[in-house]
Amino acid sequence: xxxxxLERRKFDTLVIGAGGGGLRSAxxxxxxxxxxxxxxxxxxxxxxxxxxxxxxxxxxxxxLPDNWHWHMYDTIKGSDYLGxxxxxxxxxxxxxxxxxxxxxxxxxxxxxxxxxxxxxPFGGQSQNFGGEQAARTCAAADRTGHAILHTxxxxxxxxxxxxxDEYFAIDLIKDKDGFILGALVLEIETGEPLLxxxxxxxxxxxxxxxxxxxxxxxxxxxxxxxxMALRAGLPLQDMxxxxxxPTGLAGKGMLITEGARGEGGYLVNKDGERFMERxxxxxxxxxxRDVVSRAIATEVREGRGxxxxxxxxxxxxxxxxxxVLYKRLPGICDLSKTFMHIDPxxxxxxxxxxxxxxxxxxxxxxxxxxVVPVDQGEESIPGLYAVGECACVSVHGANRLGxxxxxxxxxxxxxxxxxxxxxxxTNRHHRLxxxxxxxxxxxxxxxxxxxxxxxxxxxxxxxxELQKTMEDYCSVFRTEEILQQGLDKVLSLEQRMKNVRIQDxxxxxxxxxxxxxxxxxxxxxxxxxxxxxxxxxxxxxxxxRIDYPDRDDVSWLKHSLYYKEGxxxxxxxxxxxxxxxxxxxPKPRVY
Amino acid sequence: MLFPGNxxxxxxxxxxxxxxxxxxxxxxxxxxxxxxxxxxxxxTKKAFHQLLNCQDQILLDxxxxxxxxxxxxxxxxxxxxxxxxxxxx
Numbered sequence: 001x002x003x004x005x006l007e008r009r010k011f012d013t014l015v016i017g018a019g020g021g022g023l024r025s026a027x028x029x030x031x032x033x034x035x036x037x038x039x040x041x042x043x044x045x046x047x048x049x050x051x052x053x054x055x056x057x058x059x060x061x062x063x064l065p066d067n068w069h070w071h072m073y074d075t076i077k078g079s080d081y082l083g084x085x086x087x088x089x090x091x092x093x094x095x096x097x098x099x100x101x102x103x104x105x106x107x108x109x110x111x112x113x114x115x116x117x118x119x120x121p122f123g124g125q126s127q128n129f130g131g132e133q134a135a136r137t138c139a140a141a142d143r144t145g146h147a148i149l150h151t152x153x154x155x156x157x158x159x160x161x162x163x164x165d166e167y168f169a170i171d172l173i174k175d176k177d178g179f180i181l182g183a184l185v186l187e188i189e190t191g192e193p194l195l196x197x198x199x200x201x202x203x204x205x206x207x208x209x210x211x212x213x214x215x216x217x218x219x220x221x222x223x224x225x226x227x228m229a230l231r232a233g234l235p236l237q238d239m240x241x242x243x244x245x246p247t248g249l250a251g252k253g254m255l256i257t258e259g260a261r262g263e264g265g266y267l268v269n270k271d272g273e274r275f276m277e278r279x280x281x282x283x284x285x286x287x288x289r290d291v292v293s294r295a296i297a298t299e300v301r302e303g304r305g306x307x308x309x310x311x312x313x314x315x316x317x318x319x320x321x322x323x324v325l326y327k328r329l330p331g332i333c334d335l336s337k338t339f340m341h342i343d344p345x346x347x348x349x350x351x352x353x354x355x356x357x358x359x360x361x362x363x364x365x366x367x368x369x370x371v372v373p374v375d376q377g378e379e380s381i382p383g384l385y386a387v388g389e390c391a392c393v394s395v396h397g398a399n400r401l402g403x404x405x406x407x408x409x410x411x412x413x414x415x416x417x418x419x420x421x422x423x424x425x426t427n428r429h430h431r432l433x434x435x436x437x438x439x440x441x442x443x444x445x446x447x448x449x450x451x452x453x454x455x456x457x458x459x460x461x462x463x464x465e466l467q468k469t470m471e472d473y474c475s476v477f478r479t480e481e482i483l484q485q486g487l488d489k490v491l492s493l494e495q496r497m498k499n500v501r502i503q504d505x506x507x508x509x510x511x512x513x514x515x516x517x518x519x520x521x522x523x524x525x526x527x528x529x530x531x532x533x534x535x536x537x538x539x540x541x542x543x544x545r546i547d548y549p550d551r552d553d554v555s556w557l558k559h560s561l562y563y564k565e566g567x568x569x570x571x572x573x574x575x576x577x578x579x580x581x582x583x584x585x586p587k588p589r590v591y
Numbered sequence: 592m593l594f595p596g597n598x599x600x601x602x603x604x605x606x607x608x609x610x611x612x613x614x615x616x617x618x619x620x621x622x623x624x625x626x627x628x629x630x631x632x633x634x635t636k637k638a639f640h641q642l643l644n645c646q647d648q649i650l651l652d653x654x655x656x657x658x659x660x661x662x663x664x665x666x667x668x669x670x671x672x673x674x675x676x677x678x679x680x
Contacts, residue, residue, distance in 0.1 A: 042610050050612035050647045146648040149612075166607070188607065219617045220610055251678070253614055334655050339618070341677045509603040 003439055007194050011037040011162070012424055014182050014198035016169045016225055018044035020145070021388030021409035022204030023152035025368070028417025030159035034424060037196055039164045039185050041220065041514070044153050048206050048218045049409065052145030055120065055137035056102075056410070057403035058095035062116040063135040065127055068092040071136060073129045073584055075404060079397025080541035080551065081586035082238070082559070084575035087366040087393045091404075091411045098410050099138050106151040108140050124401040137403040144406060167194070168514050169224060171441035172201065172232045172384070175434035180232070180384040182433075184441035188514060191507030193445055195438060199427050200383050200420045202368070203229065204413070207358035207389035208525050210518075212475060213467035214253045215355035216245065225390040227521035229362045230528065231444075234372060234381065235561035235570065237392040238360035239525070240533035240543045243400055244476050246292035248354020250312035252339050256332055256351055261285045263328055265317040267296065268348065269304040275313070290544050293353040293476040300352070301477065307350060314348035321345070353476050357400055359542065360532070361392035363561065363572075368393075368416025373561065373572050383427075385420060387412040394559065397574075398541020448502060448513045455501035459516050462500065466493055466519070466526055474530045479547045483534040490526040491567075497523055528562040535569050536560060553586050612647045619654050619676045627675055635671075638664035642672075 013029050015022045018040035029036045040047065059066040071092040076083055099117065103109055110118040117138050125134040140147035156163075170184045170193070182198040205225030209217025226236055247256040247267075261267075266285045269275050279295040280287035287295075296313050305311050317325055317332075322345040326333055329344075336342050336349050365371050368387050369380035387393075388409040395408055473486025497520060504512040538552035539545045561570040576583045605628070609620035620643070628639065642650065642665050652658035653669040654676075660666045 042607075042612075046610070046612045046647055048612045051614070143648050146646070150646070189604075216614060218610075218612050218614050219621075220612070252618060334657070335615075338655060338673055338676050339615075339678070509601060509607060511603045511607055 003435060003442060006438070006442070007192065008197060009037070009194065010197045010430060011035045012199050013037070013420055014039065014196045014201045015204060016183060016202065017047070017204035017206060017388070017390070018153070018163070019047035019049040019204060019206055019388060019409065020148050020152060020406065021413040022202065023149070023156055024410050024413025025202050025204065025385070025387060025417040025420070026161045027152060027155050027159055028414050029420055030156060030161040032421050034421065035162075037162045037164060037198070038156070039167045039169055039183075039196070041166065041168045041188070041224070043165050044163060045149055047149060048221055049145045049149045049406075051218060052406050053142045054122065055139030055144045055403050056095075056099060056148075056406040057122070057125070057136045057401070058099040058138055058407065059092065059136055060096055060099065060117060060119060060138065062112065063119045064133075066134050066136055068095065069581060070127060070129060070134065071095065072578070072581075074124055074126055074134075075395065075401060076397075076584045077130070077589055078124045078399055078401040079395070080399055080589055081553070081557065081584075082241075082394065082397030082540060082574055084394050085578040085583060086575050087395050089578040089581065090366045090415070091395050091407060094411045095407055098407070098414065102148060102151065102410065105155050107147045109138050110141055122402040148406060148410070168517065169205070169228060170445050170517070172228050173197075173433065173437045173441060174232060175431060175437065179382045179431055181431055181437075183228070184438065184445065186445065188511070189509060191510050191513075193442065195433075197430055197433055198383075199430060200385060200423055202385040202387065202416055202420070203362060203390055204386070204388050205390045208522065209355050209358070211467065211470050211522055211526055211529065212355035213464075213471040214248050214250070214352050216248060216253050216255055217355070222518040222521050223358070223390070223525045224518065224521050225386065226361060227524045229370070229386070230524050230564040233563075233565065234370065235363060235563050236360060236525075236528050237363040237559050237561055238394060238398070238532070239528045239562055240536050240560060241359035241398045241541055242355055242529065243357040243359060243542050244289070244293050244353045245356050246289055246296060246353050247315055247351040249335065249339055250307070250350035250352045253354045254335055254339065255354065255356070256315060256335070256349060260315060260317060260329055260332055263324070264320050265315055267292075267351070268314050268316055269299045270306045270310065271304065273304075275299055275304070290476065290542065294544060296351070296353055297475065297477040312350045312352040315351045316348040317344040318346055318348065355475070357405065358389055359392070359394075359396045359398065359400055361390050362386040363559070364391045364393050364412075366393060366412070366415060367419040368412050369419060373570060378572065383423070385416045387416050398543060448516050449505065451501055453499045453501040455499070457496050457499040459500060459502065459512065459519050462493060462496060463519050463522070466490070466522060469493065470526055470529070474533055476544065478533055478543070478545050480534070483530060486530045487527070487534055490523065490530050494523050494527060524564060527567060528564075531567055531569065532560045532562050557586060608643045611650070613651060616647060616650055616654065619672050623672045623675050627671065634664060635668055638662070638668040641665050642668055
């Protein structure tokens with residue numbers, strides 16, 4: 001494909017990714033008569049938002065007393081004070097309005113007998129700034145993400161958003177003045193590239209859970225938008241913060257809820273020892289997530305793991321009795337029987353910590369604008385926006401609270417949509433496309449069309465090695481030595497990517513080519529994650545260093561920024577000043 | 592819809608349709624295509640295509656046995672997928 005024959009389309013806004021964040025932005029724009037394109041590598045309603053079961057936080061005070069200020073406090077404390085307080089205030093203040101808006105758009109939130117929206121209590125929620133448990137999570141039964149995603153998709157169809165289903169985004173197009181002018185995308189069915197020129201481009205491609213061997217994410221979560229930002233010369237923020245859950249189904253990744261241990265289940269190693277008694281003598285199996293995760297990883301590292309490969313521990317539930325188990329934990333029983341062929345009433349379940357959520361991402365402000373540091377402040381990249389898990393706004397800081405991710409995507413999806421509307425008013429015409437940038441993007445794609453590389457490496461093998469490396473060297477057990485070894489290994493994988501050659505050179509539905517580009521993205525993000533983790537010499541939220549066990553606000557109350565060029569690190573301050581209320585100064589995070 | 596009943600669709604297209612929004616579905620569908628699909632009779636293949644057209648959450652209910660498709664052939668293939676999922680897959 002030469003640049004002369006390249007098919008081109010023009011839109012006001014290009015949205016890359018069709019999860020809740022992308023669709024909420026697209027809707028805001030399409031309803032304002034903007035000409036909007038949404039590109040999605042799978043059919044839109046198969047985006048990962050569909051998997052969010054828990055719900056969406058908003059201080060409606062329908063079940064227990066509540067207000068947005070308490071929600072703000074909980075989110076800042078949950079973030080281990082790394083969250084930006086202006087963005088957190090904005091999110092918590094907007095929440096109630098956006099729940100009602102979703103309800104009016106068609107989301108069937110569960111209700112109480114009074115007719116009001118039902119709200120469930122989740123971990124980390126409190127009344128009156130750290131007091132009694134709050135009940136803040138609105139849910140549509142156990143399928144809130146599904147309900148939100150389908151509602152937003154249908155609303156977009158009504159508003160005439162243009163969907164490019166099964167198109168894979170290759171690279172952003174930018175000009176010499178730094179404006180982002182759209183992206184080169186690939187139609188998976190035909191294998192033909194398409195240049196989508198846009199006055200504004202919004203990245204909403206979700207997280208990168210596929211970095212780790214054991215993870216809860218759908219296979220599509222390969223962090224494509226984050227890697228596109230890196231290749232465009234932009235930094236990624238706070239990539240060392242990746243949320244893990246201690247009990248994922250070993251070798252599969254799906255979550256076994258904490259409820260299993262709450263009901264009396266406990267963990268054992270290969271000797272049948274209830275090892276949590278050594279790590280947390282009081283809380284034992286109900287210690288905090290990071291403590292339990294690290295204890296499991298330590299047991300495995302020290303050779304006390306179970307199974308042929310000694311790579312997991314066991315969650316014992318059979319002592320609870322069949323009746324109790326099937327009544328109180330039916331979902332876990334189904335999951336275990338289906339995927340492990342194990343009946344938890346008779347045998348223990350193999351478990352291992354599982355990667356769940358990418359707190360870091362493309363740095364943005366609360367308007368969804370992508371921002372980079374300049375001198376003592378920062379400035380936005382003209383024409384570029386990011387929202388949702390691929391962005392770092394940062395409302396989750398070092399640790400995300402349950403129920404805040406669905407809220408994040410609708411709040412900042414809408415905010416970005418509103419800001420793009422303003423941008424379009426003052427930038428009415430398409431800028432002249434920079435053909436050199438297009439050529440670079442085409443060359444990137446062409447690399448996989450031609451027999452470049454000696455073919456000594458395969459995509460499947462390298463991906464497996466990358467995921468295993470990330471699990472062994474950058475998951476819940478982090479020290480200087482381990483992270484340095486991990487960095488050496490991912491840098492070596494980065495070099496070995498050059499030897500990958502894909503055998504299938506056909507055009508139509510050549511998924512081998514897509515998988516090669518997804519791996520390319522994951523390798524870049526692996527380097528970003530390990531490098532950022534190696535440099536942050538403290539423990540904060542999800543980033544837990546054995547050799548630096550304490551939070552260090554003097555040296556490390558700041559955001560990390562990683563650049564691909566030269567694997568360079570930079571830092572920027574945390575915004576401690578909210579919009580309208582007093583700041584919450586850092587204090588010990590005790591629950 | 593995505594599968595109008597055309598059995599001539601190529602293998603890679605089919606595999607891409609097994610990429611869903613939930614890990615559970617990815618694991619079950621991808622493994623089923625890898626190990627069982629190509630040996631199935633035409634009628635069962637068609638039922639599998641019908642199943643792939645379902646919304647993710649509904650598909651999950653079918654494959655986890657929490658709901659049963661009304662079409663008998665689709666229900667049979669959903670059960671086959673569930674039975675084929677397991678530790679070795």
